[in-house]
Amino acid sequence: MTPIPIEDPDDPRLAAYTRMRERDLVGREGRFIAEGEVVLRVLLSPRARFRVESVLLSPERLPGLAPALTGLDAPVYLAAKAVMGAVAGFPIHRGVLAVGLRGPDPAPDALVPAGPALLVGLVGLANHDNVGGLFRNAAAFGADAVLLDAETCDPLYRKAIRVSAGTSLTVPFARLPTGDGLLDLCERQALVPVALSPRGEAITGLPPLPRALLLLGTEGPGLPEALMARARRVAIPMAPGVDSLNVAVAGAVALHRLGGERLARL
Amino acid sequence: MTPIPIEDPDDPRLAAYTRMRERDLVGREGRFIAEGEVVLRVLLSPRARFRVESVLLSPERLPGLAPALTGLDAPVYLAAKAVMGAVAGFPIHRGVLAVGLRGPDPAPDALVPAGPALLVGLVGLANHDNVGGLFRNAAAFGADAVLLDAETCDPLYRKAIRVSAGTSLTVPFARLPTGDGLLDLCERQALVPVALSPRGEAITGLPPLPRALLLLGTEGPGLPEALMARARRVAIPMAPGVDSLNVAVAGAVALHRLGGERLARL
Structure with missing residues (x-):
């Protein structure tokens, strides 16, 4: 790894870093930006x-990161923060x-x-x-x-990667065209589809499910009824008068219940 | 409740709504802003x-909110969104x-x-x-x-209220000068102080604690060692190589364990 200093914001080697916010919206043809x-x-x-x-990198970041960059089979460009800002647009x-x-x-x-499987849909x-967060x-x-x-939305969107603390780069993911496709996959793969619903059975009493897929929908409308009907509905016990949690938080509590007992034995 | 139309952004009756972002930072002398x-x-x-x-309110919001406003013992001002923006500064x-x-x-x-008590510190x-979120x-x-x-930070800061979905207006809170004060209160009140630590006992095996206070610190440095030493340390089981959750998420999982079984019986 020999760092390559660049001073010109229009240097074509930085083309993939230009106009970062606009391209967050339109996509990057097979590329994504990692930041921080x-x-x-x-x-x-x-x-x-x-x-x-x-x-x-800005030059002052190189010493701290150099050990992590050894053996990297890709160029490392160095540009002052002012140049980086001129390239990115902010x-x-x-x-x-x-x-x-x-x-x-x-x-x-x-x-x-x-064997044992825990997926999130x-x-x-x-x-x-x-x-x-999820x-x-x-x-x-x-x-x-x-x-x-x-x-x-795209887990490789710049902000999603950052909020995921980098885990959207490590946890495998794939797309299906519809939610129904998720339920079909559960049938093919003998996964129990689990959905959160205030009217479901208490998750605190759920038996271990060796093969499960946790379905999560938006906070307001939630999952479509047709999907709910095909899933095992479980409720996170909540105080009277409260009926919703942030979806990433609800997902965490459910994953803790579905996967946590197994992890506690590791 | 008779709504009072206001057209002048400098009307003194709107003084508490002016320069909203600057005053988010400096405080409002006993007032807070609720939005949405x-x-x-x-x-x-x-x-x-x-x-x-x-x-x-902007006038078009009145019909939907009028039933909730009946009986309110405070003025309801109506101003066009352009006037509201001129007052607030955005x-x-x-x-x-x-x-x-x-x-x-x-x-x-x-x-x-x-009797039974569950607090968060x-x-x-x-x-x-x-x-x-917490x-x-x-x-x-x-x-x-x-x-x-x-x-x-202040739970009645504008954004904190919004993220709390309004619950910082309902869940009682109070301040102590230091974290040590929290542990002293636990002693006075016979509350078990519970702190999250990767090296603690598994929370999945924790017996019911009828009187507990869950201590939460920042994600990076966590709680000061001196506080940790005075608390019962429990761990949320996590996958190998992962050692942290967002603090609001970790708090949710711990509160689910500490309070959820009780709620499941309600």
């Missing part, structure tokens, strides 16, 4: 599922960026392990904070993979 | 602990604001019930999203009150 030290360290670790195309206070390559999405069925979740919780509670319907 | 319909409905409900000084897209009166803070010991939490989780899992050290 926590996320970069995950991207550089063997846990990450994605290849690095390049790294862009100030890059932390001075740490990288471009990763998405590669092809895995097939959903390929992400279901034989996201339906219609358009909020990047919630999707990022990846972080999926990683913490040992979920094997996350499956997304077409309406759920 | 969800929060306003909580503020107007009997569950809220605070008095309303005034309400400010666009008020939802057209729903109110000013509440803080009143005196309760004494911390007065918030500890006799926040130490050094400076992030409004986390504090708001109030929402405290409400959901039936906590009796939240106690805050001097470093923890």
Whole structure:
């Protein structure tokens, strides 16, 4: 790894870092942006599922990150923060960026392990904070993979990666066109589909489910009734008069119940 | 309730709504701002602990909210969204604001019930999203009150109220100068102080604690060692290689364990 200093914001080697916010919205043709030290360290670790195309650091960040960059098979560019800001279109206070390559999405069925399995299925979740938070919780509670319907936002969106603390780079995910596709997959793979509903059985009394997929929908409308009807409905006990939690929080409590007992024995 | 139309952004009756962001930072001398319909409905409900000084709505929001405003003993001002924005200093897209009166803070010991008790103690939490999220989780899992050290941010900060879904207006809270004060209160009140630590006993095996106070610190440094040493340390089982959750999420899982079994019997 020999760092390459760059002084010109129009240098074509930085093309993938330009106009960052506009391109967050329109997509990057197979690339994603990783920002900040926590996320970069995950991207550089063997846990990450994605290849690095390049790294862009402000020079004062190099000494601390150099050990993590040894052996990296991609260019490391150095540019002053003012140049980074001119390229990105807004100030890059932390001075740490990288471009990763998405590669092809895995097939959903390929992400279901034989034997004990815990998956998460996201339906219609358009909020990047919630999707990022759910990846972080999926990683913490040992979920094997996350499956997304077409309406759920991109886990490799810049902010989603950051909120996930980098776990959207490590927890495998794949897309299905519809929520119904998630239920069909559960049938094929002998997974118990579990959905949260205030009228479900108490999750505190749920027997161990060796193969389960936790379905999560938006906080307001929740999961479509047709999906609910095909799932095992469980309730997180809540105080009278309270009927909802943030979806990432509800997901964490449910994953703790579904996966936590197994983790406690590790 | 007879709504009072106002057209002049400099009308002195709207003084408490002016320069909203600057005054978020410096405080409002005993007042707080509630924004959005969800929060306003909580503020107007009997569950809220605070008095309303005034309400400010854009005219199109009045019909939907009028039933909730009947019997309100405070003025309801009507102003076009452009006027609201000129007063506040930024666009008020939802057209729903109110000013509440803080009143005196309760004494911390007065918030500890006799008999079964579940409290939350926040130490050094400076992030409004986390504090708001923790109030929402405290409400959901039936906590009796939240106690805050001097470093923890204000639960009546505008954004904290919004993230709490209005529950920082309903769950009682009080301040103690230091985290040590929280542990002293636990001794006086015969509450078991519970702290989260990766090296603690598994929370999945914890016996019921009829009187407990859950201590939560910042995600990075966590609780000071001196506080940890005085607490019962419990761990949320997590996957190998993962050692942290967002603090509001960790709090939710712990409150579910500490309070959830009781709620499941309600």
